[in-house]
Amino acid sequence: MTLTHYLTLGAIVFLIGIFGALTRRNIIGILMSIELIFNAANINLAAFNRFLHPQGVAGQAVALFFITIAAAEVVVGLALVLAIYRNTDTVYVEDFSLLKG
């Protein structure tokens, strides 16, 4: 198991996240995809920390912060999703076009 493997895993997870965010119609799915993107970044952080600076903990600490922030972000995001759902009775993002110019 080398650094490359972890980075590859991170990239795959990131791309899955991007793909999900771009293609899912359900906004909950999009939120989950975004979580995947976060976690891809966290994998990368932990991997870099383990292989490049094994004696330090900065990367892991930042990853921990990111997990916390992601949790907070999901709270806000889900609150927004709920509010939108209450107003529009839908969870499909193509219907959210209020800001269309």
Added chain:
Amino acid sequence: MLEHAYLIPLLPLTTSLIILLFFKEDSHSPAPYLGLAAMFWCFVQSVVIFYGAASGASALPYEANWTWFSFAADVAGKGFTVPMPIGILIDGPASVMLVVVTLVSFLVQLYSLGYMHGDPRFKRYYAFLSFFTASMLGLVVSSNLLVTFACWELVGVSSYLLIGFWFEKPGPAYASKKAFMTTKLGDCGLYLALLLIWAKFGTFNITAMTVSAAMPGYLSTAAATAIGLGILFGAAGKSAQWPLFIWLPDAMEGPTPVSALIHAATMVAAGIYLVGKTYFIFVHSDIAMGAVAWTGLVTALLTATMALVAYDIKRVLAFSTVSQLGFMMCALGCGGYTAGLFHLTTHAFFKALLFLGAGSVIHAVHTNDMRQMGGLAKKMPFTFATMFIGTLAISGIPPFAGYYSKDMILEKVYAYNHVMFYLLTFAALLTAFYMFRMVFLTFVGDDRDHEKHHHAHESPWVMLGPLVLLAFLSFVSGFGLEHGGLFERLVNFKLPEGLVPETEAPAHLGLYVTGLVVASIMLSWRLYGRNDFRLAESLKSRFSILFSVLENRYGMDALFLGLVAFCDRVAKFAFWFDSSVIDQFFVDSWGLVTTLLAELSALVDNIFVDRTVDGFGGLSMDAGVLLRSLVTHGQAQEYLMYIAVAVSLFTILILSR
């Protein structure tokens, strides 16, 4: 008394304001008594001042000045404050004039109680009378030529108000306007003279000016001439001298007591008095003195001849006033300062008497036309007697007042210029002739209008009282004032050497003249006194051209009306030029050009500038709309895709370098 002399003009002024503001118009209004009381007080005070001056108890001249205003001036880069005091100056002439003005005004007000009885504007009449007198008194006592000028104008205003007192009738309204405008024309000259005086002396204080003018070489002849001629022109307007005498005969439209006041004490005396007051300027210029003398002579002659043919009793008196004022002017011009002012004093008494007498006659017969009178002597003995005394006085029969003053004038004129003397003597003969003509036509002979004669009655005592008093003064004021050189002592002016030739008039000159005057009266008796007018009528028809010239007042009225019409034409032309040429052609066409240019500019602005600007704006907008339709569908995932693609592209770009 002397230190409270400022009360003399202020008291009537206050009275007039009080009457005007606080009294109601009412035939039983106490307003006249207030006016009378104020005037009586002024008269008493004036008499005390005069007595003090005559007995030598008080030292004249008395002068007191108070601060009026001051202003900052800048002369040749140096700034300083110039004070303009207001004050009183009582000298000999002023002390005499005060008595004359207050006495005549008092008697006129007393007389008016009867004459104006029942007039609907009784109270206003008394307010105006007081105001008129106050203005004249202010003029007399003022120590400052600027204040004098202000009073001078107030005299003009009050005369306007009083001549046009019955303003609802067209005659008085016209006459008051004429008097005002004509005197204003003269005032222009006086105003110019005042400007010159300020430029020359730098003060309006008469005492200071006298001191300056007495310094040798201070006042150049040219300056004195210019100032003198300006003052003379103003005085000619006020004192009705040629050529500005046209207003005085028309001023007869006012109430008769007002005529008496104007002719005796207030208005026309102002001009003579002003010349007397500024005499120290005149004596520096032969030309100015000559102008004064000749103006007076021409006036005396012209108006005396006009009086010969007048049938309006007041007109005759008006012409005689102008003529007598001419005598005074002539005397002043010939160096007879004392003589001129002496005649002013005596004339005030007998002219007031004559006018009030004429008013009494008019009051009785309700007409001014002497052709409808005649034989009134029996009906109105007191009026006749007093007027006869006045006529004797004005004709210069000794020992009446006019003899002394006229004699003094003729002596002075004889010394100055013989031709002038003969012409003036001729005017004096004419005076006697037309005055007796008036008396004969009015009081002697048969009654020519029986109805009017039948209704005629003697006037009430309130009117006769002033007549009697004035008749007494017309008798005594001549020798009374001349006695012991009293007047000469009070009113004199030391002429510079060589101004007038030192020729002594021949002895008994006055007696010769008196002889001629008596002959003139005889002639008048022959023509008008014997109830036989055939000779007068035949003379009139033979010299009808001359008569019509005289009746038309030598065309002076026509001349001035023509002048007015000419000015009117000039004004109309100027108006036309202004409105048609300047306004329409220059101003309006310039405006038109401006408008056209503005429209052109607007066109260019609209077409080129604005459309360019709008074009750029529209282009941006169109581009925006186009681009918006390309990229914005409101789909969040679409935007995210763009971001992803862009980030990918940039990443590839960066990595490939």
